[in-house]
Amino acid sequence: MGLASRLMVLAAGLIGLGASPVSAQPMPVVPTGAKVTLQQTAGRDLDQDRISAQLRVENEAVSPAEVQDAINRGMARALEKARAVASVDAETAGYSLYRDTERGVWRGSQELVLDSADAPAVLDLVGALQAEGFVSSQIGYYLSREARERVTDELIVEALAGANGRLEVMSGAVDSKGFAIEAIDLSPQAEIYPRMRAARAEAMTADAYAPPVAEAGTTRVEVSLTVTARLFP
Missing domain, CATH: 3.30.70.360 (Alpha-Beta Plaits)
Structure with missing residues (x-):
């Protein structure tokens, strides 16, 4: 048998194997749901100390x-x-x-x-x-750095609770079986510098003086989280 004939026979055999009644097994599929990314902010006004x-x-x-x-x-x-x-x-x-x-x-x-x-x-x-x-x-x-740092941890917990509540609402709205948080990113906090206010000084002499008048205000401290979650189907 020549080379051409042998190649024809081999090709016919491969076609026959492909047509054999062997049942294909389906690959297991892991169900995945919608991916959700949201931002949550929590803040508080603190007295300047x-x-x-x-x-x-x-x-x-x-x-x-x-x-x-x-x-x-x-x-x-x-x-x-x-x-x-x-x-x-x-x-x-x-x-x-x-x-x-x-x-x-x-x-x-x-x-x-x-x-x-x-x-x-x-x-x-x-x-x-x-x-x-x-x-x-x-x-x-x-506002001192110490005061800002004390409240920052509380605001992180508050922001996480807010994000969790929003995810529960979204999960219920689409009939999801629940959700899993995949990532949490905390945005860098800007440094808080003194907010200077003008002070008033009374008339003074060399023998007597009056201290200037200045009022403390408040400073806003905020944390912002970016939360990524997966809704279960």
Whole structure:
């Protein structure tokens, strides 16, 4: 038998095998339901629990050495006053020195930052320093990181409960047998910075001063979850 004849016989045999009455077994199929992704947010308004005040001492003179000396002496007195109050944190900030060519003098300034949970102590210090010639740049309340972190965990639980409730409603609406959560993503939380408010200072003299007036507000803290779930058919 030639090669062509043998190939014809082999092809006929394969066709015969394909036509044999062998029953095909179905592959098992795992039932899957609809995939659902939703966002859930929980938030709370918290009372601002800390106060921050920024002041500066300024001076001008013919020589830069005179300006620097006056600023250094003024800041040293201010730091001594501030550090005598244990509940208040004090630190120096930006220092500048430049020549005012139009007036032919040197001018300089340095900042002092006061921060505390004890608002009356800070405001009293601000008033005392203003009476000594310090100028207030900003005074305002803000929410501390510790307060924000304490409430964040509670808000996560609240948001998860809200997402779970919504999934139950959706599951019932489509006659699903239930659902399974596949993924939960927590959106990064933005840093909360002080919300400075203008403070009012009363008229002062060298012998008497009145602390500025400032009111605490609230800060909104929120968490946002992205929840992915699978509804059972």
